[in-house]
Amino acid sequence: MSLLTIQDLTVEFPTRRQLFTAVDHASLSVEPGEIHGLVGESGAGKSTIGAAVMGLLERPGRIAGGQIKLGGDQISGIDVEAMRGLRGKKISMIFQDPLTSLNPLFTVREQLVETIQAHLGGSEAEANKRARDLIDRVGIPDPDTRLDQYPHQFSGGMRQRVVIALALCTEPDVIIADEPTTALDVSVQAQILDLIKELAQERQVGVILITHDMGVIADTTDRVTVMYAGKVVESGTTAQVMGQPQHEYTKSLIAAVPRPTLKLHRFPQISYGGRETRFAIEDMARHWPKVDNDTSKPVYEIRNLTKKFLQRRGLLPWDRTYFTAVDDVSFDIQAGEVFGVVGESGSGKSTVARMIAGLYPVDGGTISFQGKLVSDLSDRAVQDEYRKNIQMIFQDPYSSLNPRMRVDEIVAEPIRHHKLMSGTDIKRRVDELLDQVGLGHEAGQKYPHEFSGGQRQRISIARALATQPRFLICDEPTSALDVSIQAQILNILKDLQEHLGLTMLFISHDLPVVRQMCDRVAVMKQGQMVEIQETSDLFANPQTDYARELLRLMPKLDDLSTDGLGEREE
C-alpha cells in the first residue's frame, strides 16, 4: 500500500465574484523512500495540494471533494486536534524560504527540543541528544556550538538544513517540500537536493517535492506529476514523463526549457491553453532608424570599474566598513553583440549593470560609450544624450511598472521626458509600440495590474523601445517568469537584437538561458570578473575552476525530450 494517497482531491476558494477551483480532481500517490515531483507553472495548484495534505489551507480555502489517505487512514476532514497529532509526527513540511521559517528569537536547540518533546515525549536529555544527532546528520559542522546559536547566525543553505532537521526530528513518514531550493544559489541548491535524496533513501520517507524547475525535477525525483490549471495532466516515472511526454501541455512545457547542451535559433512557441500573441518585429524594424553597427570599435569600454557599499555606518571615517561589490572590472562590449554576465547572487553582476545604466555612481574606474566618458553623472548634457541611447529591462514585471500610472503614460514617459515628440505624435507612437509588442493599443487605457506577468514584460519592452535606443540592458529579464513565458520573452529579445541591430548586456544566473542568448559571456565571482569567453568556448572549455564548478552544478537535462525544438544553431 502507498504511504500517501490523494484521490480526486478538489480544493475550492470561494471569492466574492466566483468560486475558484485551485485543485480539480487531482490524484497522486507516494511510496516509501520515493521522491515524487509535483511540477507546474504558477497558479497550477501544486502548493495548494501541499497545504491541503498538511491541513493548513488558508481561509477561505476548503477541500470540496476527494480524499487524502496516510497509510490507509483517511486524514482529510478529520478534526483539528487529530490533525495536529499527525502534523510533524507523521507528515512534515519544508517551506521555500529558510530565512522566514525559523523563529528568530529561539536557538536552534530550543526549536528542535520543543518539537521532539511535543511528539515523542521523553526527557530533556534524550531530546537534546536526538537534536544533536540530527544537526550532525543534516551536515552542519560543529553541532555542539551551532545548536546554541540563533537562526540569523546561519547562512541560507545552513538554515535550510536546520529546517530539514526540524522536519525530520520526529521521524515522519511523509515530507512535503514546497520549493525548498528556490531561494538558494545553484551550488547550495545542489547540496540541499542531495541531502533530501539521501535522507529519503536512508529513512524510507516519502517526499513530495513541489517545484516549478524542470531541472530539479529531472535531477532529483523518481516519479513526477504535472499540473496545469488545477488539474493533473500527466503522471509517471520521471524518465518516462521527461523523455516521452504524452500530454500536449507537458510536451510544450518541456520544449520551452532552455538546454545547456544545444543552442536553438528560436524557442518553440507554446500554443497550449491560449493564443500566441504576435510580436510585430518586421513592422518595428521598418520604422527603426538605420543602424550601422561599426564593429571596428567597441560600443562600451569599461575600465577598472569598482563599487563599494557602506556596510556599517559610523560617525567617523575609520568607523565605517565597506563591502566591495564590484572589484576592478574591465571589459568591452562590441556593437551588435549580446554580452552576458553570469554569477551567483552577491557576485556583483547586477551592480555592474546598474553602474552602466547610470543608476549607481561609480567609486572607481571609467565607463565609455561610443568613445564618450559617461560615468561622470554630473555632466548633464552627456547624460541626457546617453540616456536616450540606453534602456533597461528589469527582472520583476510586477514591480517595474508604476501601478498608479496608466500603461500609455508609462510608455510615453521616456518620449515626453526627452521631448522627442509632442501631442498627437506621442499618442500615435505609443499606440504603435503597444500594437507591435502584441498587446494592442487598447491596452494603453488600462493599469498594469490588469495584465499577466508576461504581458507586463511586454509593456516594459515597449517602454524600453520608446526612445529607439541603441543599447539594451537586461537584468535577469525572465527569472521571475514561468518557463513558457520566458521562452516568449527570450524570443522577442532575440528578434530585437537581430532585426533592430541592438546591442545588449544580458545579466543572468541561469547558465542555459545565457547559452541561448549570448555571444560572449563573463563569469563573475565575489565582485571580480574571473573569465570572459565566447559562449560556446565557455561551455565547451571553461578556463577557471569556478566556471568549471558552475557548469558542473548546472542541471544537465540530457534526458528531456527534444521533440519540437526546431532549428538548432549548433
Place this chain on the structure above:
Amino acid sequence: MFAYIVRRMFQSVIVLLVVGLVAFSMFRFVGDPIDNMLGQERTQADIDRLRTELGLDQPFVVQYAKFLQGAVQGNFGVSYRQGRPVSTILIERAPATLELAFVSGFLAITLGIALGVFTAIRRQGIAANVIMTVSLIGVSLPTFLIGILLIYIFSVELDLLPSFGRGETVMIGSWSTGFLTASGLKALILPAITLGLYQMTLIMRLVRSEMLEVLRADYVRFARARGLSERVINFRHALKNTLVPVITITGLQLGSIIAFAIITETVFQWPGVGLLFINAIQFVDIPVMAAYLMLISVMFVTINLIVDLLYYAIDPRLRVDARAT
C-alpha cells in the same frame, strides 16, 4: 553590549541638551524676564542691575551653559507666579504624579497585554469582538470625558468615591504618599482608572495587531506544520515575537501617561506636577514650564533607555550585531 549602552546614553544626552536648549530659549525669548520680575515702578538702574544679576548681558552660549549648570543642580530659578524656587515646588508636587502614573501604568500594561493577546488568539470569537468594539469607544472618548463620567457616576450619583484631591497623605521623608491611608487609596481609584483606560486600549490594540501579524509569519506556519500545540505557538513563539515591537511603543505610552496626567490632574484637581504645568501655561510662568519640560524629558529618556535594554535582552539579533561592532 557596553558599546551599545554607551551609544544609547550618548544619544540620550544629546536629546537632553536639545530639550535644554528649547527650555532655555523659552526662558530667554518668551516674555521678558525683567518685565515679569519687576513691577511697574522700576527705574532703568533697577533693570540694568537685574540684567547683570541674571547674566542677561552675557553672550547666548555662556547663558546657556549657566542655565545647564543650574539645571543639573536642580536650580531652575523662581516661579513668576508663586515667588518660590521652582525646584521646591516640583519636589512637593512630584510624588502625587508619580504615584498616580505608576498605578495607572501598571494597570494599562498588564490588562492591555492580556486583553490584546486574548483578542488576537480568539479573533473570531464574540467576546473578542465585543472587546474590540468597546475599545474603539475607549479610544474615541477623550480622557477628560472619562474622568467626568466616572466622577458623575461614582461621586455624584453613588457617592462612593471622592471626586477631587488626594485624600490624606503621609510624609515619608520629603515624599508624601497616599498609599498608606484608606482615604488616600480611595482617592486614587478614579484618577488611576481615568488615566489608565486610554493607555490600556491603545496597548491592547497594538498588541493585537502585532500578534496577528506574527501569527501570519512563516515560522508560525512552520511551527504549526511541526504539530506544536496552539498553546505553545501562541504563548511561546508568537508572544515573544510580538513583544519586540510592543516594548518600544509601550515605552512611549508610559511617557505619555505622564503627559496625560495633566488632563487627569485637572479633572480631579490632583495636586501633582501636571496641574502645576497647566496653571503655568495659563499664567505664562516660564520657569515652571521650563523645569517641567526638563523633568519629564529626563523621565522619558530614562524610560527609553530601559526600553532599549529590554529590547536588547529579548532580541538575539541585536546582541550579535552589538558584539560584532
Place this chain on the structure above:
Amino acid sequence: MTDTMETTKSAPKSRLAKFWDSDFAWSFRHSPVAVIASLVVVVLVLAAIFAPLIAPYNPFDPATLNLMNGFTPPGTPNAFTQETFLLGTDDQGRDVFSTILYGLRISLFVGVSAVLLALIIGVILGLIAAYFGGWIETLIMRIADVQLTFPAILVAMLIFGIAKGITPPEYRDEMAIYVLIIAIALSDWVQFARVVRGAALVEKNKEYVQAARLIGRGSFPIMFRHILPNVLSPVLVIATISLALAIIAEATLSFLGVGAPPTQPSLGTLIRIGQGFLFSGEWWILFFPACTLLALALSVNLLGDWLRDALNPKLR
C-alpha cells in the same frame, strides 16, 4: 498561466462603474459599520458647514440672548419666558443646540486644518528622508524620534504656551484658533513622516523607480509623480485616524483652557463650561456637546479602522 489576450478584450467601463465594482467599494457596501459611520460623519460635517442656516439662534449675537432663558432644561418651556429649546440652554440662556452646531464648526475646522497641515509637512519630509537618505534622512528622523518621545498633547501644549507668551494679550483670543491648528499639526506631522518614509523606502527600491531614473527623470518628479501616488493609501489611513486624534486633542486642550477661547467655543470649550453645572443638576449643558464629540470621534475612528483593513497596508 499562458499569456493570453483574454483579459484585455473585456468591454470598456466608465471609471465610476469600475470604482463601484472594485473590491474597495464592495467591501464598503458590505460593511454596515463603515456605511453608518460615514453617514454620521457626513451629517455632522454638513451640520457644521451649514450651521448658520440650521441653527435656530446665533449664540454669539448678544442681541438675541435673554438671560432669563438661562438653565432651561431640554424640551420643556422656560418658567419665565415660556420659550422651548430642543437641547436646553446654558447659564447665559444660549441655545445648546446652536452652540453645538457652531462648536462643531470650530472643532472640525481646527481638526481638518491641523491634519492637512501635518499631512503636508509629514509627507514632504518623509519623502525627502526616504528618497535622499544620508544625513538629511538622519536629521529628519532624529527630530521625529525625539519629538515622538514627547506625547503629542504635551508638544501641542508647549507650543500653545510659547505662542501665548509671544503674542500680545489683546490678540490672544483672535490668534488662539490658529495657534491651536499649528500646535496640533506640529505635534502630529511625525506620524505622517514615519509612515511615508517607511512606505517610500519600499517603493524607492522597486524597479519602476529605477526605470524612471534610467530615463533621466529628476528627483522631484520621481518623488511626487512616481512614489507619492503609491504611498497614499497608508497616508489616507493615518490621516483618518489622525483626524479623530486631532479632534480629541483640540477638545482636550480647549477643555484644559489652553485652546479655543470662550468667545469662540469649540466642543471642548462647551464641555469645560458644562462641567461646572454637571454637579448642580444642569446635565444637558455638558451631555449634548459630549455626545456630539463622541459621535464624531467614534465615527471617524471606525472609518479609519475599516480603511486600515480595507487597504491592508503594513502599518504600525
